[in-house]
Amino acid sequence: MSRLRILLVTRSNTVSEAISSRLQEHADFFVTKKIISNGSSDPMHNVQSKQDVMLLHYAPGFGELEHLAKSTIQKRMPLIVLGPANDPEAMRLAMRAGASDYISQPVQQDELSSALRQVSDQLKDKITEHGKLIAVTNSKGGSGASFVATNLAYALNQGKTNRTILVDLDLQFGGLSRYLDLKPKRGVAEALEAADQMDEVSSEAYVTRHNSGLRLLAAHTERLLLSRDVPAENFDGLLQILQRNNDYVIADLPRRIDMLSAMLLERSDQILLVVQQSLAHINDAARMIHLLTKELAVPKDRIKVIANRYSKKSIIDGDDIKKALKIERIWIIPNQYQQVSESVDTGIPLMQDAKNSAAGKAIQMLEQNVRGIDSEESPAGLLGRALPSFLGRR
Ligand SMILES: Nc1ncnc2c1ncn2[C@@H]1O[C@H](COP(=O)(O)OP(=O)(O)OP(=O)(O)O)[C@@H](O)[C@H]1O
Ligand SMILES: [Mg+2]
Structure with a gap:
């Protein structure tokens, strides 16, 4: 069953947190939060990603429902309004804006879920199955994001049923x-240019295949492509095709928040933030997590922090990182200079030649978690088990 993409629009942080945390308990709902600030009456302002239904928390006097009522029927997406009880004017405005349901506050969870399920049933044929989108980025240049993205994608693609594509968005x-020691003829730039006429079959013409079966949509190298030159709808279209065509889309992102990366981060199922053990990395990781959760309203549980090149000699350990970033769990990939540099220099992924090395095993743990098959062991337990073997504490 594919998930219903819900755009939750409100002016209140409290309402946003309360409603989204309840909806996120449902595995078949995917919530994107949007907080509107004074001055704008367009609930879709700056929303780039494709959504299935809008859940609008209505507060009288800001004009959002009036704005939606004015837009053409073709442009409207299914709408559910949360508003004050016994307010005939709000109900009338909701009807005019095309709402299929008006849910009075305080919101009853059952009533909300059933209204959303109804929309989901109506859209059944339109909501297509889509693969998981995983963004990999770093808190500072050179942390190992590309190494992690490549080897995670390689590992995921080994599972026979997991069709995986690696996408290089460091344009x-x-x-x-x-x-991967590949020489791509085409890549992201050409695919973006053609995105408006592309389908699942023709999109494969832009992909380069590794002999393991892993597919790469390479970055453009011949000419300069700036993210501001890429139309948002082409990027959105390309992502939709990639997600429909694959079980996993692994996107390697440079450390920069611009229109394209914001769109991708906002709709990613998981964001892997690769850091190293230094104060500078941790400070920048904290800033990145702040931007992701506050500016892009990404729920914090979609962010995974990966401490790469981990060494027991550092004065900063895993617990310090967790404490500083206020997170419960981190994934650790040990420093294995020789094997990793050899893999990078030869273009043979570590997971191909040395999957049982310490770093390879750490990638396997990450891969199992991404696939949702790791144990629900406590973070301390996992860390405790993983650390001694490669830190020589056993
Ligand atoms: N676990 C590791 N152990 C040892 N060396 C590593 C490890 N991970 C990455 N490296 C080394 O770090 C270097 C940088 O890695 P990588 O290119 O993946 O970083 P990045 O975060 O993608 O950098 P950029 O900001 O340039 O995109 C690589 O040359 C690689 O050899
Ligand atoms: Mg990189």
Whole structure:
């Protein structure tokens, strides 16, 4: 069953948190939060990603329902309004804006879920199954994001049923083709240009295949492509095709929040933030988590922090990182200079030649978690078990 993409629009942080945390308990709902600030009456302002239904928390006097009522029927998406009880004017406005349901506050969870399920049933044929989108980025350049993205994608693609594509979104300096020793003829830039006429079959013409079966949509290397030159709808269209066509889409992102990366981060199922053990990395990771959760309203539980090149000699350990970033769990990939540099230099993924090395095993743990098959062991337990073997504490 594919998930219903819900755009939750409100002016209140409290309402946003309360409603989204309840909805996120349902595995078949995917919530994107949007807080509107004074001055704008368009609930879709700056929303780039494709959504199935809008859940609008209505507060009188800001004009959102009036704005929606004015838009053409073709442009409207299914709408459910949460508003004050016994307010005939609010109910009338909701009807005019095309709402299929008006749910009075305080919101009853059952009533809300059943209204959303109704929309989901109506859209059944339109909501297509889509693969998981995983963004990999770093808190500072050179942390190992591309290494993690490549090897995670390689590991995921080994599972026979997991069709995986690796996408290089470092449009200016991307080098994933080097990591896989491939010479792409086409890539992201050409795919974006053609996105408006592309379908699942023709999209494969832009992909380069590794001999393991892993597919790469490479970054452009011949000419400069700036993210501001890419129309948002082409990027959205390309992502939709990639997600429909694959079980996993692994996107390697440079550390920059611009229109394209914001769109991708907002709709990612998981964001892997690769850091190293230094104060500078941790400070930047904290800033990145702040931007993701506050500016892009990404729920914190979609962010996974990966401490790469981990060494017991550092004065900063895993617990310090967790405490500083206020997170419960981190994933650790040990520092294995020789094997990793050899893999990067030869273009043979570590997971191909050395999957049982310490770093390889750490990637396997991450891969199992991404696939949702790791044990619900406590973070301390996992860390405790993983650490001694490669830190020589046993
Ligand atoms: N676990 C590791 N152990 C040892 N070396 C590593 C490890 N992970 C990455 N490296 C090394 O770090 C270097 C940088 O890695 P990578 O290119 O993946 O970083 P990045 O975060 O993608 O950098 P950029 O910001 O340039 O995109 C690589 O040359 C690689 O050899
Ligand atoms: Mg990189």
